[in-house]
Amino acid sequence: xxxxxxxxxxxxxxxxxxxxxxxxxxxxxxxxxxxxxxxxxxxxxxxxxxxxxxxxxxxxxxxxxxxxxxxxxxxxxxxxxxxxxxxxxxxxxxxxxxxxxxxxxxxxxxxxxxxxxxxxxxxxxxxxxxxxxxxxxxxxxxxxxxxxxxxxxxxxxxxxxxxxxxxxxxxxxxxxxxxxxxxxxxxxxxxxxxxxxxxxxxxxxxxxxxxxxxxxxxxxxxxxxxxxxxxxxxxxxxxxxxxxxxxxxxxxxxxxxxxxxxxxxxxxxxxxxxxxxxxxxxxxxxxxxxxxxxxxxxxxxxxxxxxxxxxxxxxxxxxxxxxxxxxxxxxxxxxxxxxxxxxxxxxxxxxxxxxxxxxxxxxxxxxxxxxxxxxxxxxxxxxxxxxxxxxxxxxxxxxxxxxxxxxxxxxxxxxxxxxxxxxxxxxxxxxxxxxxxxxxxxxxxxxxxxxxxxxxxxxxxxxxxxxxxxxxxxxxxxxxx
Amino acid sequence: xxxxxxxxxxxxxxxxxxxxxxxxxxxxxxxxxxxxxxxxxxxxxxxxxxxxxxxxxxxxxxxxxxxxxxxxxxxxxxxxxxxxxxxxxxxxxxxxxxxxxxxxxxxxxxxxxxxxxxxxxxxxxxxxxxxxxxxxxxxxxxxxxxxxxxxxxxxxxxxxxxxxxxxxxxxxxxxxxxxxxxxxxxxxxxxxxxxxxxxxxxxxxxxxxxxxxxxxxxxxxxxxxxxxxxxxxxxxxxxxxxxxxxxxxxxxxxxxxxxxxxxxxxxxxxxxxxxxxxxxxxxxxxxxxxxxxxxxxxxxxxxxxxxxxxxxxxxxxxxxxxxxxxxxxxxxxxxxxxxxxxxxxxxxxxxxxxxxxxxxxxxxxxxxxxxxxxxxxxxxxxxxxxxxxxxxxxxxxx
Numbered sequence: 001x002x003x004x005x006x007x008x009x010x011x012x013x014x015x016x017x018x019x020x021x022x023x024x025x026x027x028x029x030x031x032x033x034x035x036x037x038x039x040x041x042x043x044x045x046x047x048x049x050x051x052x053x054x055x056x057x058x059x060x061x062x063x064x065x066x067x068x069x070x071x072x073x074x075x076x077x078x079x080x081x082x083x084x085x086x087x088x089x090x091x092x093x094x095x096x097x098x099x100x101x102x103x104x105x106x107x108x109x110x111x112x113x114x115x116x117x118x119x120x121x122x123x124x125x126x127x128x129x130x131x132x133x134x135x136x137x138x139x140x141x142x143x144x145x146x147x148x149x150x151x152x153x154x155x156x157x158x159x160x161x162x163x164x165x166x167x168x169x170x171x172x173x174x175x176x177x178x179x180x181x182x183x184x185x186x187x188x189x190x191x192x193x194x195x196x197x198x199x200x201x202x203x204x205x206x207x208x209x210x211x212x213x214x215x216x217x218x219x220x221x222x223x224x225x226x227x228x229x230x231x232x233x234x235x236x237x238x239x240x241x242x243x244x245x246x247x248x249x250x251x252x253x254x255x256x257x258x259x260x261x262x263x264x265x266x267x268x269x270x271x272x273x274x275x276x277x278x279x280x281x282x283x284x285x286x287x288x289x290x291x292x293x294x295x296x297x298x299x300x301x302x303x304x305x306x307x308x309x310x311x312x313x314x315x316x317x318x319x320x321x322x323x324x325x326x327x328x329x330x331x332x333x334x335x336x337x338x339x340x341x342x343x344x345x346x347x348x349x350x351x352x353x354x355x356x357x358x359x360x361x362x363x364x365x366x367x368x369x370x371x372x373x374x375x376x377x378x379x380x381x382x383x384x385x386x387x388x389x390x391x392x393x394x395x396x397x398x399x400x401x402x403x404x405x406x407x408x409x410x411x412x413x414x415x416x417x418x419x420x421x422x423x424x425x426x427x428x429x430x431x432x433x434x435x436x437x438x439x440x441x442x443x444x445x446x447x448x449x450x451x452x453x454x455x456x457x458x459x460x461x462x463x464x465x466x467x468x469x470x471x472x473x474x475x476x477x478x479x480x481x
Numbered sequence: 482x483x484x485x486x487x488x489x490x491x492x493x494x495x496x497x498x499x500x501x502x503x504x505x506x507x508x509x510x511x512x513x514x515x516x517x518x519x520x521x522x523x524x525x526x527x528x529x530x531x532x533x534x535x536x537x538x539x540x541x542x543x544x545x546x547x548x549x550x551x552x553x554x555x556x557x558x559x560x561x562x563x564x565x566x567x568x569x570x571x572x573x574x575x576x577x578x579x580x581x582x583x584x585x586x587x588x589x590x591x592x593x594x595x596x597x598x599x600x601x602x603x604x605x606x607x608x609x610x611x612x613x614x615x616x617x618x619x620x621x622x623x624x625x626x627x628x629x630x631x632x633x634x635x636x637x638x639x640x641x642x643x644x645x646x647x648x649x650x651x652x653x654x655x656x657x658x659x660x661x662x663x664x665x666x667x668x669x670x671x672x673x674x675x676x677x678x679x680x681x682x683x684x685x686x687x688x689x690x691x692x693x694x695x696x697x698x699x700x701x702x703x704x705x706x707x708x709x710x711x712x713x714x715x716x717x718x719x720x721x722x723x724x725x726x727x728x729x730x731x732x733x734x735x736x737x738x739x740x741x742x743x744x745x746x747x748x749x750x751x752x753x754x755x756x757x758x759x760x761x762x763x764x765x766x767x768x769x770x771x772x773x774x775x776x777x778x779x780x781x782x783x784x785x786x787x788x789x790x791x792x793x794x795x796x797x798x799x800x801x802x803x804x805x806x807x808x809x810x811x812x813x814x815x816x817x818x819x820x821x822x823x824x825x826x827x828x829x830x831x832x833x834x835x836x837x838x839x840x841x842x843x844x845x846x847x848x849x850x851x852x853x854x855x856x857x858x859x860x861x862x863x864x865x866x867x868x869x870x871x872x873x874x875x876x877x878x879x
Contacts, residue, residue: 019521026549029537030524035499040542049522075501076524097522120506141506347577348498411495 006046008066008091015058020049020097031073031092035142037350037410037419038081038443044071047092053172053180053221056093060219061178063091063472070472072215074116074147079351080442084476095146098221101125109227110169110186110197115146115220131227134164146220151441153212163395165211169197172222173210176468183207184224197224212440214477217467231266231294235305236328238320239312240286244272247287248362248391250315254308255358255397264304266294267332268392272369275388276324278407283323290324292332348410350419352426353403354435361400365391368429372404372422379418384409401438442477449478457481486589486690487539490582494535496568497578503528503562513561513799515806515813516552518829519821525552528562528580535583545587550596554818556584557810557826558688559770564802588811589690600816601689607815608694612680612701614646614815623676625655631662634673636710640665640744642672643725645718646681647814647847653854654847657869658717660876661741665715667879668753670744672715678705682721684771685812687728696732699724703734713737715744717872719772719846720810726776740772742781742845742871749788749875756878759791764874765839766794767830767853768804769846777802782845782871789878795837805830809848827856835866842868 004010006023013021022028023046031047032040045068050056063070071085072093085092098116105111106129113122120140126132148154154165170184182189183206186197190206199207210217241247247270257264269290271279276288291308295301309319320328352372356364369389376382385408394401406422408415427447430437437444452460461481464471487494504527505513512518520526525534531553537543560581568577591597597605607616625648634641642665648658665672683698702725706714714736716722722740729736748754764786772778779801786792799805808826813819819826831853834842844850853868 020523022521022523022525024548025543026525026534026546026552027523029543030530030533033499033533033536035501047523076529077500094522094524118506124507141504142501347496409492409496410498411492 008062008068009046011062012046012048012059012091015062016048016050016055020051022047028092031076031094032082034076034078034080034082034442036079036081036442037348037408037416037423039420041082042085042087042090044085044090044092045088047094049094049097051097053098053174056098056174056219056221057178057180059091059093060174060176060472064176064178064470067470068472069475070219071474072146072150072219074144074150075118075142077142077144077147078151078439078441079349080439080444083442083446084474093219095144095219095221098146102222104129104131104227106131106227106229108196109229110224111227112222112224113145114222115149116144119143119145119148126227130230132230133225133227134162134167145223149211149220149223150213150215152438153440165208167226168207168211168223169199169226170207170224171210171220173218173220175218176470176473181206183210186224214441214445214474216464216474216477218473231296233295233298233301234333235293235301236325236332237291237305237309238324238328239289239291239317240276240284240320240324241288241315241317242286244287244362244366246316247289250289250312250317251391251393251400252358253311253315255393255400257307257397264293265291265308267292269331270391272389274386275390278386278388279327280323284321288320288324289317290328290331292328294332347407348416348419350406350408350423351403351439352406352423353401353439354430354437355394355399355401356435357399358397361391361402364433364435365389365400365402368402368426369404371429372406372426375422375425376406379421381408381415381418384412384415385419445477446479449481483590483593484539485593486586487535487583490579490586491539493578493583494532494539497532497536497580499529499533501527501529503532503566503580505561505565513559513803513805515557515559515808515819515826516555518805518826519555519808519819519824528584531556531584531587532578532580535587538587545591545594545596547596550591550598551818553584553587553591554598554601554811554816555813555820556581556588557770557806557808557813557819558585559806559810560774561770561806564774585688585690585811587690589692592690598816598818600818601812604812604816605686605689605691605694608681608683608686608691608698612698613650614681614685614812615650617650619677619680622649622679623674625649625659626662626674626676629659629662630666632673633676634709634711638671638673639713640670640672641706641709641711641714642674643682643714643716643721644674644679645716645721645847647851648717649679651847651851653851657847657850657873660870661717661872663876663879664745664748664754664872667755668748670748675705675709680705682716682718682724684720684724684728685810687724688811695724695728699729699732699734703729703732706734706736711736713739715739715741717741717847719769719776720848723771723775740776740778740781740845742772742785743778745785745871745875746781749785754788754875754879756788756790756875758878760789760874760878761791762841763793763795763837763839764841764843765797765834765837766800766843766845766871767797767807767834767849768801769844769849770804770806770810772845773804774802782843785871785875786843789875791878792874795839797833797837799833805833807846807849807852809852814848814852825856827852828860831856831860831862831866831868835860835862840866841874842866843871843874844868845871
């Protein structure tokens with residue numbers, strides 16, 4: 001539906017072809033939404049779908065020449081709303097045409113793919129070669145690789161309950177001034193290594209600079225990740241506990257087995273009784289730990305599963321029912337975790353998650369759980385909304401990743417606003433406690449930036465000005481930068 | 482601006498969580514939406530984008546317009562989006578949201594607002610004025626059976642053979658429809674047709690959101706069937722099968738309805754079809770949306786083909802519930818709003834079928850038949866590759 005309202009429409013069409021440029025109101029309305037309860041973002045001026053890094057460069061150069069800001073977008077999977085862009089003027093850069101797999105090298109265990117590739121597709125192609133990547137667990141059918149790197153700190157938390165930024169080896173980035181750099185060490189990278197890829201062998205970790213940057217430091221057109229060989233043996237199971245304290249005792253004990261030298265479990269997810277009820281479709285209602293053990297041989301997974309069972313028993317848990325065990329199996333073996341076991345399709349979600357240091361994690365978990373229940377009760381939400389809370393170990397047992405999921409019926413008048421208000425409250429609740437969210441995007445990033453120290457803010461401003469002298473790349477995501 | 486139809490599916494619109502599962506995420510699903518596959522990939526040209534826009538319209542931030550109609554009417558009602566969404570309402574166990582129903586509701590609103598594309602308007606005018614998709618006089622309806630010993634339906638017949646518009650008016654469709662009649666005769670099945678008394682089944686009108694027209698056609702059909710003493714119907718088209726099986730009962734129908742491949746399966750299993758010749762060919766079967774995804778009938782056509790001597794079946798990568806629409810549904814076979822150049826779904830599908838090494842693409846839907854017949858010509862595959870209806874293949878072996 002080309003309308004040619006935007007002054008750059010013709011120029012952009014000259015770069016990518018007329019087919020991949022649109023500025024009609026339907027296109028711009030569609031792109032104003034992410035998948036969250038947040039209000040729509042600004043109605044930007046024109047949408048463009050480049051198909052190559054070179055086209056991205058030309059678009060960035062055009063933006064600089066005309067002082068027009070760019071809002072990069074991956075799968076539109078932000079769950080934290082859009083806050084960037086200038087109404088009627090900014091360029092919405094839809095990266096989803098950059099969807100090729102550049103190279104899969106199972107010898108040196110790396111994959112390089114373009115930033116707009118959908119994660120599930122990349123995972124499937126790797127699975128065909130018997131490999132996998134550590135990725136965020138949900139939702140695989142919408143997230144793009146570049147979006148994950150920019151908006152979810154390298155891809156959230158995946159296998160082994162490890163933050164996935166550890167496994168990012170490098171980017172090809174179109175910087176805000178239109179130049180292109182390859183970060184990391186490896187063939188053709190900033191530190192040229194003939195055979196191997198790494199983040200910073202013999203040089204600075206430039207890759208880290210762009211992880212979780214909200215797309216403000218550049219557009220990631222290629223991502224190189226570490227891949228992992230298959231672990232074909234699996235054990236899954238569950239534990240039910242009478243109360244949170246018992247469950248937390250088990251989780252704490254299990255966290256002692258991190259870091260990776262004693263990799264006891266591959267995945268672990270603990271939920272409150274409401275979560276167990278949702279996952280089991282009402283069959284169970286207990287504080288529950290789901291676990292999965294992947295390994296290279298049967299004795300190995302059997303040994304590790306037995307240790308987990310012993311810890312669970314000693315903490316006062318009982319082996320989960322068949323219904324709970326079936327959920328663990330579905331989540332961790334059948335990969336239903338790709339869409340949180342199907343729960344993602346239950347209604348509109350509001351995600352309130354953060355990382356806490358281990359010693360404060362239980363308190364933060366219980367405090368926010370009580371708070372969200374109180375907030376929902378005050379807003380009379382329980383007639384049309386469900387909530388569950390989760391907690392799981394992260395990053396070598398140093399931290400817990402915890403939070404609540406609020407799933408609501410958006411057809412109820414006022415529901416979205418109520419969920420949004422709770423989400424906003426959580427953003428501030430997290431920032432005030434010095435915690436941090438997994439999502440470095442949208443409103444989360446905006447609020448987090450308000451709590452930066454003066455020194456850090458000054459540093460970030462300096463960095464942004466250096467990289468982006470015309471302030472064209474996703475301006476406004478970080479508050480007052 | 483009328484929003485009556487969209488308002489009726491309000492809950493489906495607002496309970497969509499916009500995660501885009503409906504659009505697919507891998508080679509096997511990512512381009513199964515005919516709009517997305519034939520378009521630019523811009524967000525509005527996807528089920529997810531259309532669901533977002535439905536919300537924008539419903540909540541008053543956006544209105545209907547002709548440009549929007551040009552996208553919405555490209556939807557072929559193939560059902561891929563709703564199948565992939567697979568959202569569940571825990572309270573009812575039913576679907577939480579159904580993008581295909583939402584799109585049909587928007588089509589209905591757009592028609593009422595006068596924004597339907599001209600070719601869609603022409604199609605609907607034909608249904609209104611002539612009770613068939615072609616705007617042809619009713620006395621031409623049975624011309625395809627001229628010279629054949631096909632009886633007019635009587636209450637003593639076991640089956641009413643409902644031929645449908647394409648089988649009645651399109652030359653290619655007529656040939657295939659005639660072959661099915663020959664198979665019935667060969668198996669000594671007592672059947673008859675309505676001939677010039679047959680009218681359109683209304684399935685496409687229903688999926689275009691023209692509920693009143695659909696109801697009018699359906700009620701006329703039901704009345705005719707009852708008056709004639711019909712008990713069992715066998716349809717040539719999956720579209721008619723879908724309407725009569727799933728939508729007619731709510732309007733008072735109480736007939737047994739089968740797609741013709743289901744009846745052929747019974748006849749081959751009972752060894753009632755006297756196959757004397759081999760049909761030696763490698764064949765790939767295309768699942769029509771209204772038989773497969775919408776009615777979960779994947780096996781009957783394959784079993785019929787497998788029963789034909791000489792047939793070797795090879796599958797396309799996209800098959801069964803993951804089949805890729807021919808692009809003809811929701812009246813696109815007649816109105817052709819979808820278009821798409823070399824990415825037109827029918828052309829893409831023909832290329833996929835040809836790439837299997839098969840020499841024949843089998844279909845069980847007359848709309849697919851005419852769509853692929855055109856696509857084979859456009860792809861310059863005439864003489865190298867052909868599309869045949871399952872009935873034609875089976876009849877050739879008699």
